[in-house]
Amino acid sequence: MVTGGARSGKSRYAQSVCESLCQDPIYLATSSKEWDEDFQQRVQRHQADRGENWTTVEEPFCPSLHKEKFEGKAVLVDCLTLWLTNHMVKEGAFQMPNNKDSEATSGTDLDAPQRSLDAVKQEFDTMIQPWNVTYICVTNEVGSGTHATDEMSRKFVDAQGWFNQYVASKAERVIHVVCGVPNIIKESTAPDRRNPMPIPTKQQREEALMLDKFLSTRPKKLEEKGYWIIKLDWSRALIVAEFFSSILNEKGEVCDLQGKKISCCGEGKSARPLPMITFEGRTAKELTIKIYEQWSEMKNVLSMLDHAAYIGRETQRAEQCLYAGQFYQQD
Secondary structure (H helix, E strand, O other): OEEEOOOOOHHHHHHHHHHHHOOOOEEEEOOOOOOOHHHHHHHHHHHHHOOOOOEEEEOOOOHHHHHHHHOOOEEEEEOHHHHHHHHHHHHOOEEOOOOOOOOOEEOOOOOHHHHHHHHHHHHHHHHOOOOOOEEEEEEEOOOOOOOOOOHHHHHHHHHHHHHHHHHHHHOOOEEEEEOOEEEEEEOOOOOOOOOOOOOOOHHHHHHHHHHHHHHHOOOOOOOOOEEEEEEEEOOOOEEEEEEEEOEEOOOOOEEOOOOOEOOOOOHHHHOOOOOOEEEEEOOHHHHHHHHHOOOOOHHHHOOOHHHHHHHHHHHHHHHHHHHHOOOOOOO
16 A cells, blocks of 8 residues: 655555566556546546556446456556545535536535445455455545545545555555655564474574585586576676576586586686576566566476476575675575
């Protein structure tokens, strides 16, 4: 959930989060109509900011009707405020102006705001049920200013505040954007579903480290078509995996395509050819998905299961070092 005041930069930040998670995100527009010329210009400005890789779904009341389109995607819900407004108008909590010169009038149904809030909360719960959708919800901090002087505004501010609290209680993270600067006000508190286990003793940890060192010295059959170099790009906070084409000579030594032996250090390292392909990722999962699921040549150059498992282990270890600020050296 991303919250903030008018022109705080909340929508732009939420958009950047979606784009960092998904190559083809979905924009869920909750506006039921364009109220006036200024609102229309705002809509057009947001549309211009989004690239062609975005898919727009317009739904003012029941986003869950489009759940099949959302599967496996990052969905930007923009915004919760308009979504609630639609329900309040529908329930008769107040009437919106028909043109820019008329004034909004207060509704006479005192129960309408609560019905609106109940309806949008129920639909929100339905929308977030699928496990394979990531929602980034944008909302407004409408109660940070002076106390509203008219009944309609007070009803709306109250309902929006309660809706924001409800969504925040469900969200894994809540970000408050002020002057374009995002501030984390709630971090993920998802419980560990596994049973709590005792922490290994120092002796057990030392034995495990000795075992890993021993396993690193065992003879290992190499891939015939290539090898991987895994490293960290600290300046960009990325894990890098480079694949090099190679051959094995009669001694089982790794050589370049001209038959020259490639060493892990010394002159051989400086003479290493350019990689055939390079992959980058912020996490081990992102990197290995690119290699195993998105690289069409993977099956031609990775024929050994133990080699694939090795890449998984090393990228995971590289990720741990990256985010712990520790030195990483490929095993």
